[in-house]
Amino acid sequence: MGAVIRGIGVYYPDNIVTNADIEKMVETTDEWITTRTGIRQRRLLPKDSPLMASDFGTFAAKAAMDKAGMTADDIDGIICANINPDKQFPATACFIQAKLGVKNGFAFDVTAACAGFVYASNMAHLMIDAGQAKNVLVIGAEILSRVLDWTDRNTCILFGDAAGAVVFSQGPKDRGVILSQMKSDGSQADVLYLDCVGGGSSSAGKGMAMDGKQVFKAAVTEIADIVKSTLAKAGLSLKDLDLLVIHQANIRILNAIADKLELPPEKMIINVDRFGNTSSASIPLALHDAESQGKLQPGKLVALAGVGGGMSWGCNLLRW
Numbered sequence: 244m245g246a247v248i249r250g251i252g253v254y255y256p257d258n259i260v261t262n263a264d265i266e267k268m269v270e271t272t273d274e275w276i277t278t279r280t281g282i283r284q285r286r287l288l289p290k291d292s293p294l295m296a297s298d299f300g301t302f303a304a305k306a307a308m309d310k311a312g313m314t315a316d317d318i319d320g321i322i323c324a325n326i327n328p329d330k331q332f333p334a335t336a337c338f339i340q341a342k343l344g345v346k347n348g349f350a351f352d353v354t355a356a357c358a359g360f361v362y363a364s365n366m367a368h369l370m371i372d373a374g375q376a377k378n379v380l381v382i383g384a385e386i387l388s389r390v391l392d393w394t395d396r397n398t399c400i401l402f403g404d405a406a407g408a409v410v411f412s413q414g415p416k417d418r419g420v421i422l423s424q425m426k427s428d429g430s431q432a433d434v435l436y437l438d439c440v441g442g443g444s445s446s447a448g449k450g451m452a453m454d455g456k457q458v459f460k461a462a463v464t465e466i467a468d469i470v471k472s473t474l475a476k477a478g479l480s481l482k483d484l485d486l487l488v489i490h491q492a493n494i495r496i497l498n499a500i501a502d503k504l505e506l507p508p509e510k511m512i513i514n515v516d517r518f519g520n521t522s523s524a525s526i527p528l529a530l531h532d533a534e535s536q537g538k539l540q541p542g543k544l545v546a547l548a549g550v551g552g553g554m555s556w557g558c559n560l561l562r563w
């Protein structure tokens with residue numbers, strides 16, 4: 244069975260925080276943020292909001308189901324990727340299941356940081372292909388503003404809050420996900436991490452920590468390599484690729500990957516300027532933009548690729 248995307252939905256808070264607003268919070272400038280990252284604004288949930296990641300995920304999932312023309316009864320699996328779940332357990336996907344009124348199938352979370360959406364999409368494909376599920380919601384839902392160290396200008400300027408969701412459904416074998424690859428390098432676990440609330444089983448939590456330069460280098464190398472090798476495994480090459488939808492971390496990372504792969508700007512989606520880095524939500528958010536721009540036409544070859552803490556990275560290749 245093929246696993247095709249039937250609907251894409253997004254959710255983000257109304258509250259826009261510009262670089263000028265960030266200038267009032269930490270010692271930085273609009274010029275530094277724009278030239279080093281390409282970010283001009285991000286959506287941040289107001290501090291006093293009662294919303295949780297599962298609310299974000301539910302709003303995005305509902306929008307994706309509406310697009311797919313589906314109700315709660317049609318959904319038989321929910322996989323939610325995130326780095327800041329509602330609770331340590333149960334899974335945020337379980338809260339989303341209840342909020343959507345879905346009664347069937349399974350719900351679980353995937354922890355692969357900014358590669359989470361790609362990992363979750365691979366699982367949805369494998370389950371649909373194996374006949375274990377017909378319609379699977381894959382969601383990336385992040386309220387990162389609550390886990391940032393707002394005194395650390397190296398990290399707090401980069402991130403935003405958002406959610407994105409897609410409905411994967413059974414479809415023809417020659418459509419949807421063709422092939423996926425997932426990779427991790429646990430020896431680099433300390434370059435990007437977030438301690439558990441209360442310390443977890445390691446140390447006391449202080450907010451997200453990152454070796455930006457190391458992440459930058461790994462992101463460019465690993466994404467370029469995995470896109471090329473996934474295409475090669477499918478018997479395809481870069482010239483066959485119509486669109487590359489990459490995790491939106493930094494415009495310089497996106498441009499360096501485009502250069503390495505010799506991809507023209509029209510084959511990339513860029514929205515990091517409007518949303519910042521939204522971790523597992525960034526790929527469905529970019530996919531939603533691709534759809535709005537009319538770039539997801541039948542027959543197009545589309546690659547999704549993400550990289551983040553773990554280090555973890557991956558790629559899904561889809562025939563639209």
Ligand code: UT7
Pocket residue numbers: 270271272275276279280357396397400435453454455456458459462492493520522550551552
């Ligand atoms: O989803 C994956 C998650 N993370 C990422 O993708 C991040 C990947 N890395 C990056 O995007 C970049 O490494 C950053 C944007 C984080 C940093 O850019 P950089 O070009 O690697 O800058 P840097 O860390 O080398 O810092 C350069 C200078 C430093 O000052 P000195 O030591 O040269 O005097 C920093 O202290 O810029 C300073 N700096 C800042 N200045 C103003 C660092 N952050 C800021 C800031 N405002 N917000």
